[in-house]
Amino acid sequence: xxxxxxxxxxxxxxxxxxxxxxxxxxxxxxxxxxxxxxxxxxxxxxxxxxxxxxxxxxxxxxxxxxxxxxxxxxxxxxxxxxxxxxxxxxxxxxxxxxxxxxxxxxxxxxxxxxxxxxxxxxxxxxxxxxxxxxxxxxxxxxxxxxxxxxxxxxxxxxxxxxxxxxxxxxxxxxxxxxxxxxxxxxxxxxxxxxxxxxxxxxxxxxxxxxxxxxxxxxxxxxxxxxxxxxxxxxxxxxxxxxxxxxxxxxxxxxxxxxxxxxxxxxxxxxxxxxxxxxxxxxxxxxxxxxxxxxxxxxxxxxxxxxxxxxxxxxxxxxxxxxxxxxxxxxxxxxxxxxxxxxxxxxxxxxxxxxxxxxxxxxxxxxxxxxxxxxxxxxxxxxxxxxxxxxxxxxxxxxxxxxxxxxxxxxxxxxxxxxxxxxxxxxxxx
Ligand code: HSE
Numbered sequence: 183x184x185x186x187x188x189x190x191x192x193x194x195x196x197x198x199x200x201x202x203x204x205x206x207x208x209x210x211x212x213x214x215x216x217x218x219x220x221x222x223x224x225x226x227x228x229x230x231x232x233x234x235x236x237x238x239x240x241x242x243x244x245x246x247x248x249x250x251x252x253x254x255x256x257x258x259x260x261x262x263x264x265x266x267x268x269x270x271x272x273x274x275x276x277x278x279x280x281x282x283x284x285x286x287x288x289x290x291x292x293x294x295x296x297x298x299x300x301x302x303x304x305x306x307x308x309x310x311x312x313x314x315x316x317x318x319x320x321x322x323x324x325x326x327x328x329x330x331x332x333x334x335x336x337x338x339x340x341x342x343x344x345x346x347x348x349x350x351x352x353x354x355x356x357x358x359x360x361x362x363x364x365x366x367x368x369x370x371x372x373x374x375x376x377x378x379x380x381x382x383x384x385x386x387x388x389x390x391x392x393x394x395x396x397x398x399x400x401x402x403x404x405x406x407x408x409x410x411x412x413x414x415x416x417x418x419x420x421x422x423x424x425x426x427x428x429x430x431x432x433x434x435x436x437x438x439x440x441x442x443x444x445x446x447x448x449x450x451x452x453x454x455x456x457x458x459x460x461x462x463x464x465x466x467x468x469x470x471x472x473x474x475x476x477x478x479x480x481x482x483x484x485x486x487x488x489x490x491x492x493x494x495x496x497x498x499x500x501x502x503x504x505x506x507x508x509x510x511x512x513x514x515x516x517x518x519x520x521x522x523x524x525x526x527x528x529x530x531x532x533x534x535x536x537x538x539x540x541x542x543x544x545x546x547x548x549x550x551x552x553x554x555x556x557x558x559x560x561x562x563x564x565x566x567x568x569x570x571x572x573x574x575x576x577x578x579x580x581x582x583x584x585x586x587x588x589x590x591x592x593x594x595x596x597x598x599x600x601x602x603x604x605x606x607x608x609x610x611x
Pocket of ligand 1: 341343487
């Protein structure tokens with residue numbers, strides 16, 4: 183084994199960073215044996231040194247992250263700051279000074295992954311980010327390496343633990359969205375500002391990363407259609423239950439049937455209780471990958487939290503250090519297919535539409551005519567009437583999202599349709 187250590191700079195020492203520092207210390211011998219050289223934590227850059235957690239070596243702490251990555255003797259920079267800047271500038275500077283980078287930064291990779299990969303390649307460095315998607319669950323490396331000889335057609339999953347916790351609570355207790363969010367906040371799952379999770383930004387960033395790697399193309403967060411779960415009601419969940427379904431916030435990345443384009447989207451959807459994703463409870467994540475040769479694969483586990491995310495970071499650290507010792511780099515960006523990302527209107531799926539209508543002769547026929555005129559085929563209709571009004575639940579066969587939107591627009595114009603109570607896509611059948 184080489185005795186001269188590989189030097190590591192850690193940028194950020196919050197929930198994840200402090201776990202990375204702890205495991206690097208407690209597992210130092212195992213890491214050295216697995217890598218073939220010791221790894222030494224050479225510096226830890228933080229914004230607020232007074233907030234550094236117990237157990238983190240105080241003598242390594244600095245507030246000057248730029249000076250740390252510019253030192254010239256750093257082999258690997260671990261970035262767990264999050265957000266776009268200063269992370270992007272620091273990573274670029276790290277490459278310029280000969281370091282490889284391990285990052286957990288989904289927002290940055292989803293926004294600017296291509297430029298970061300190009301910078302890594304230009305400097306003969308590695309850029310690894312297993313921890314950016316679904317915490318501890320190995321997904322980036324299986325897609326990038328294990329499935330590199332196969333053709334992935336679909337990635338479908340629950341990639342945000344906070345929203346899964348909220349929907350699980352709503353499903354199991356009948357609680358409304360606000361009540362379930364309050365519980366998620368009290369238990370520390372949801373942040374004080376839960377926007378990134380509940381509006382689907384976090385899941386959309388992960389979907390962009392997964393789609394790019396799975397389909398060997400470039401997908402940014404701006405290409406991902408995004409709907410959060412703030413509009414999901416207890417009535418939607420109850421309606422899903424009546425259909426033998428539950429509601430999940432899904433990230434869905436698909437290659438078009440003709441192979442000429444891809445789509446990526448995040449939105450709440452009903453899935454049958456018989457689907458394996460329906461049994462993913464609390465804050466767990468799970469992702470289905472469908473490919474030509476392997477068929478269906480499912481990845482399941484903790485998608486967040488300090489130690490689980492640190493596990494993914496350290497796996498990348500070992501891989502990057504092994505590459506360094508071999509004088510090589512691992513796989514970089516693979517975006518050769520250059521497949522365009524189609525708009526949401528072209529996505530084809532099934533829909534559950536709940537309407538409040540007048541309960542009188544001809545209304546059902548009127549509603550059915552609107553669906554027919556827009557080329558959307560009805561699968562089932564359920565009606566419950568009371569005092570001259572009725573609630574009508576229509577489930578469609580597969581139809582394009584654009585056709586469904588114009589159907590709903592036309593339904594809203596009907597005098598006999600008092601309101602469109604909810605529209606939800608039905609997936610996983
Ligand atoms: N906030 C995310 C979640 C974890 O709830 O899954 C980090 O991506």
